[in-house]
Amino acid sequence: MYALVFPGQGSQARGMGKEIAEAFASARKVYEEADEILGYRLSALCFEGDEEELRQTVHAQPALFVTSVATWYALSEQVELHPICVAGHSVGEYAALVAAGVLEWQDGLRLVRARAEAMQAAAEGSQGTMAAVLGLDAEAVETACVEASSAGVVCVANYNCPGQVVISGEVDAVNRAAELCRAKGAKRVIPLRVSGGFHSPLMQPAAEQFRRALQEVRFRPPKVRVVANRTANALGEETDFAALLTEQLLHSVRWEESVRRMWELGARLFVELGPGDVLSGLIRRTIAEAQTLAVHTAEDVHRAADLLKS
Numbered sequence: 001m002y003a004l005v006f007p008g009q010g011s012q013a014r015g016m017g018k019e020i021a022e023a024f025a026s027a028r029k030v031y032e033e034a035d036e037i038l039g040y041r042l043s044a045l046c047f048e049g050d051e052e053e054l055r056q057t058v059h060a061q062p063a064l065f066v067t068s069v070a071t072w073y074a075l076s077e078q079v080e081l082h083p084i085c086v087a088g089h090s091v092g093e094y095a096a097l098v099a100a101g102v103l104e105w106q107d108g109l110r111l112v113r114a115r116a117e118a119m120q121a122a123a124e125g126s127q128g129t130m131a132a133v134l135g136l137d138a139e140a141v142e143t144a145c146v147e148a149s150s151a152g153v154v155c156v157a158n159y160n161c162p163g164q165v166v167i168s169g170e171v172d173a174v175n176r177a178a179e180l181c182r183a184k185g186a187k188r189v190i191p192l193r194v195s196g197g198f199h200s201p202l203m204q205p206a207a208e209q210f211r212r213a214l215q216e217v218r219f220r221p222p223k224v225r226v227v228a229n230r231t232a233n234a235l236g237e238e239t240d241f242a243a244l245l246t247e248q249l250l251h252s253v254r255w256e257e258s259v260r261r262m263w264e265l266g267a268r269l270f271v272e273l274g275p276g277d278v279l280s281g282l283i284r285r286t287i288a289e290a291q292t293l294a295v296h297t298a299e300d301v302h303r304a305a306d307l308l309k310s
Contacts, residue, residue, distance in 0.1 A: 002268070003086060004072070004081070005087050005089075005270050005271070006096050007279050009060050009061060010278065011279075012275060014049060014050075016063070017071070017275070018047040020297065022298075024077055024298070026074060027073050031043040034062070034066045034109055046066070059116075061113075065092075065094055065109060065112040066109065067274050072273050075273065075304055079304075081308070083099070089229070090198075092274070097222075097241070100222040101220060101222060102220055102222050103219065107218070110217070118209040118210040118249075121205070122203050123194075123196020128168065128170060128196040128198075128200070129191065129194065129196070129197060130168045130194050131191050131192060132166050133181045133189050134190070135163050135185070135186055135187030136186035140185070142156055145169075147177075148174075152170035152173035153197070154176070155252070156168075157197075157198060157252060159256045161286045164285070168199055170197065178191075198249075199253055204250065206249055207249045214242040225265060227265075228244060229248050230244055255279075259282070259283050270283050271292075271295060277292075280294045
């Protein structure tokens with residue numbers, strides 16, 4: 001049994017999706033429609049765009065979403081997909097909701113654009129940053145954040161896997177928490193090249209702005225179990241998706257717990273759809289027995305289809 005997983009911001013790369021769009025008509029159509037919806041050539045940005053431009057939140061999030069959805073369509077073109085569950089990391093959750101039948105992908109793109117714009121605006125209005133803490137257990141990182149809170153807002157943004165936690169908040173507070181993490185035995189603390197303190201209370205203005213966009217979209221009950229970032233549990237038919245996705249901006253991405261939950265649900269193979277293989281690495285570091293397959297080229301699509309048919 002397998003799960004489909006979709007990457008988040010940081011996995012974007014120049015050239016992403018180009019080969020898949022050239023090889024599969026369904027993927028190509030996704031990019032063409034996305035260009036029309038957005039009013040600019042996102043496809044060109046993905047296929048041959050400037051790395052710095054692609055790193056900007058307002059471009060990175062739609063690019064990741066469209067590439068993940070296009071990859072999902074390409075694989076669906078080759079084999080009928082029956083995952084036991086789906087999940088996505090941060091903005092990747094929107095592609096997971098598409099794969100679960102909760103959202104039409106066009107509505108998902110409109111939401112991702114609104115989310116990215118709201119997050120960028122909130123980031124520009126606050127002095128926020130993020131840092132990855134390596135080689136320190138999550139409880140010690142949480143304690144460091146509490147101890148550093150006298151310097152400002154700081155909290156855990158991502159529980160990625162054992163020994164990899166990301167902190168987020170105001171610059172002085174994040175720097176203070178980083179010092180404390182080093183003192184507590186962290187192997188490394190790496191400042192991240194991001195424009196703001198995402199998944200923290202600094203995103204409150206973004207949440208308020210984004211809430212309006214969420215009210216304009218129709219959410220349907222999931223056809224496949226979706227393991228949510230916010231709760232690390234599978235969502236039910238009565239889920240208030242607008243509330244869940246608003247809260248996701250302000251709270252931790254509980255990826256390590258989400259992986260363990262998918263394993264409990266029976267997933268043994270995790271198929272990562274979208275650029276890169278970041279999630280595959282996090283999954284293997286969380287559950288050593290897990291099989292992973294990252295799909296981001298035409299050859300990957302065919303290999304995944306052959307594996308899922310067997």
